[in-house]
Amino acid sequence: MTSPARPGTFVLVIATGGTIACTTDPATGARTPTLSAAELVTACGTTDEVRVYDATSLDSSSMTLADVDHLISLVHSALADVSVSGIVVTHGTDSMADTALALDLVHSDPRPVVLTGAQVPSDHPRADGPANLLHAITLAADPLSRGQGVMVSFGGDTLAARGAFKDDTSASRAFSLSAPMTLPRPRPVSPAPLADVCVPIVRAWPGAGSELIDAVASLGPAGIVVEALGAGNVSEGMGAALRRVLGGGTPVVISTSVPHGEVAFDYGGAGGGNTLGKLGAIPAGWLRAGQARIALATALATGSDPRALLGV
CATH class of the missing domain: 3.40.50.1170 (L-asparaginase, N-terminal domain)
Known part of the structure; x- marks a missing residue:
């Protein structure tokens, strides 16, 4: 070069x-x-x-x-x-x-x-x-x-x-x-190695149990991204497992499998976004699961606020 x-x-x-x-x-x-x-x-x-x-x-x-x-x-x-x-x-x-x-x-x-x-x-x-x-x-x-x-x-x-x-x-x-407009860019952070930051993505489905979240949590990830349903909701069983993960201090970001639109923590119930948000889960905003994973990994690697890099 x-x-x-x-x-x-x-x-x-x-x-x-x-x-x-x-x-x-x-x-x-x-x-x-x-x-x-x-x-x-x-x-x-x-x-x-x-x-x-x-x-x-x-x-x-x-x-x-x-x-x-x-x-x-x-x-x-x-x-x-x-x-x-x-x-x-x-x-x-x-x-x-x-x-x-x-x-x-x-x-x-x-x-x-x-x-x-x-x-x-x-x-x-x-x-x-x-x-x-x-x-x-x-x-x-x-x-x-x-x-x-x-x-x-x-x-x-x-x-x-x-x-x-x-x-x-x-x-x-x-x-x-995913958004109807160009999203504002957060202030850039200094690069830090991402290679050792383990942030898996777990896909939700209707009626899912707790087993998959429990299995992923047992691996000791740095954080977890959930590709939820709708505006950011999961089943009761998956919600109960996420409660345990959040209680243990592991960051959880909730995205969605819906192509367009913003994650909104509106719904109650054991797996509702409103409930998960009150327990500490972070909405992905307009980012889909792949980009939410990158934002969370970058935040963890650089010691930054995940909300800032997610844009929420």
Whole structure:
């Protein structure tokens, strides 16, 4: 990542794998990431000045918090170079929104960081990766993108990292925001390692018992995120287990499996959000479970108030 003398002269593209870098095995039909950052940039046809860096080559469903730590370190190191006008991260779609928020929570530089990827592999007749990458590079190079934090550029849409989630398994416009507006960004915190912060996600379902929460709690997690029903409610059995977890001092954040809308602690009963909130559970606000996990892990790693990073 060597730099020229003039400030703000190039966009850095950091590749991490994902469908955008995939080719298809003709024998099995399996997609695996094989293309380098340089090959991706060449295919997109950009006329902007670009430098490239290959960070890793993963299906993003395998992206660990250690991988996220590495990416955060790369981005911060790159932004120490005044020649960088912006950064593009190519990334798989499965965990793109989670990584975007992890980067955004510690992003204090005005220069943009833009994540993009693809829904179909590079050797598909209608590959969407080149157009997505071209748009992302253009966005990262644009001075008007300064001060907007980390963004997701995909299918012609430009979305803030906070509140973003993947809402379609195959459509070219794969991402949406859970809120009807752009959410305010909390004050960025200094990076701290996330790799050893264990925050599992537990999915609620109607009539669930206590067993799953009890089993997860027995592992000694740093915190738990519950993907609840509706506006933030779980069954009586799961609520009773969460009461025990909260009584033991483990942070619990309540998100929801509903795609859009805010978590609201309105309902009573053993598993109602109102009851859980009074016991110390924290609502995820507009964040879905994946991003709530990232916010809670970042808060625990940095000694920050989880409510501040969740935006509630």
